[in-house]
Amino acid sequence: MRPIDWDESAGAVRILDQTALPEAENVLVLDSVDAMVAAIRRLAVRGAPALGVAGALGVALAARTLPAAEVPAALARLRAARPTAVNLARGVDLAAAALPDGPDAVLAAALRLRDAEVVASTAMAERAAALLPGRSLRLMTICNTGALAAVERGTALAVVDQVRQEGRLERVIACETRPLLQGARLTAWELQRMGAEFDLIVDAAGASVIGRGLVDAVLVGADRIAANGDVANKVGTLALALAARYARPPARGGAVPCYVVAPESTIDLGTPDGSAIEIENRGAEEVLSVRGIPLAPAGTTALNPAFDVTPAGLVTAIVTDRRVIWTAAGERPRDVELPDA
Numbered sequence: 001m002r003p004i005d006w007d008e009s010a011g012a013v014r015i016l017d018q019t020a021l022p023e024a025e026n027v028l029v030l031d032s033v034d035a036m037v038a039a040i041r042r043l044a045v046r047g048a049p050a051l052g053v054a055g056a057l058g059v060a061l062a063a064r065t066l067p068a069a070e071v072p073a074a075l076a077r078l079r080a081a082r083p084t085a086v087n088l089a090r091g092v093d094l095a096a097a098a099l100p101d102g103p104d105a106v107l108a109a110a111l112r113l114r115d116a117e118v119v120a121s122t123a124m125a126e127r128a129a130a131l132l133p134g135r136s137l138r139l140m141t142i143c144n145t146g147a148l149a150a151v152e153r154g155t156a157l158a159v160v161d162q163v164r165q166e167g168r169l170e171r172v173i174a175c176e177t178r179p180l181l182q183g184a185r186l187t188a189w190e191l192q193r194m195g196a197e198f199d200l201i202v203d204a205a206g207a208s209v210i211g212r213g214l215v216d217a218v219l220v221g222a223d224r225i226a227a228n229g230d231v232a233n234k235v236g237t238l239a240l241a242l243a244a245r246y247a248r249p250p251a252r253g254g255a256v257p258c259y260v261v262a263p264e265s266t267i268d269l270g271t272p273d274g275s276a277i278e279i280e281n282r283g284a285e286e287v288l289s290v291r292g293i294p295l296a297p298a299g300t301t302a303l304n305p306a307f308d309v310t311p312a313g314l315v316t317a318i319v320t321d322r323r324v325i326w327t328a329a330g331e332r333p334r335d336v337e338l339p340d341a
């Protein structure tokens with residue numbers, strides 16, 4: 001099943017509750033904007049492309065269930081549910097543009113976005129896989145960028161699946177992705193269902209695993225890509241990009257390529273560079289405990305930035321559904337022409 005979709009018979013949105021995975025596959029029916037906002041905030045639905053669709057479908061719920069006077073405030077709550085992934089605000093704005101044409105038009109706009117993300121996933125996967133030479137690839141990734149984070153297939157993990165389908169995947173190294181363990185809970189679940197060979201590592205092992213020559217390429221997704229190519233993604237991405245550039249000694253081949261795989265809908269030309277990207281700070285309890293079990297002495301304080309920003313120069317290339325932007329070589333999203341759709 002898709003992690004998010006419209007259920008016509010219920011007149012509501014159905015999501016697979018990602019907080020319950022991998023233990024349980026619980027489906028939630030969201031029939032109001034506030035139910036959608038709550039699901040987004042607690043990461044029951046998550047990942048940049050999926051958040052875009054959630055935002056758009058949230059507007060469809062608003063149009064069907066709320067008096068017109070209450071819609072603007074509801075849309076503001078939806079847009080602000082999580083700040084870093086530009087797809088969420090974009091999805092809300094795209095569907096909101098259809099409000100003057102009535103609820104059916106809003107829903108149709110949201111479903112067009114859903115369908116466009118499905119098409120984009122396949123395009124990205126094929127384009128990025130074609131950039132990876134070799135018949136036996138060892139690919140490292142962080143967080144979850146598979147179908148769960150999109151609508152189908154995903155972004156970086158869709159590339160892994162593409163390489164697997166081509167018979168060129170040796171192994172995946174998946175970072176567990178503390179504090180919420182999207183790598184351990186979600187990516188491992190998707191890789192198992194894919195039938196891919198993989199090892200899970202703690203995030204702190206990433207640099208040494210790269211340094212030991214066990215990785216051919218690092219593939220990550222993005223939550224927002226600035227006009228200059230700086231990339232906001234799950235916290236820990238910057239450490240992997242640094243390690244990919246510097247950790248492997250020249251005798252073992254030197255720098256490892258680091259690709260960002262994301263749809264065009266994640267590129268935000270209105271954000272000049274990474275310093276202008278709002279990084280979501282989440283609650284300290286996510287760091288101080290794992291699934292309710294305390295890890296630190298009572299009274300310990302914690303910082304919990306959910307994302308980091310990787311400078312464009314550390315990224316070999318940004319691969320989207322429509323183009324390749326060779327960022328390490330100096331290309332920037334704002335300068336690279338988009339081919340005709």
Ligand code: MRU
Nearest residue numbers: 046047048145149155221222234
């Ligand atoms: O906090 P999350 O789980 O929503 O973070 C998700 C990520 O950081 C992904 O890497 C990103 O959204 C790209 S996903 C296709």
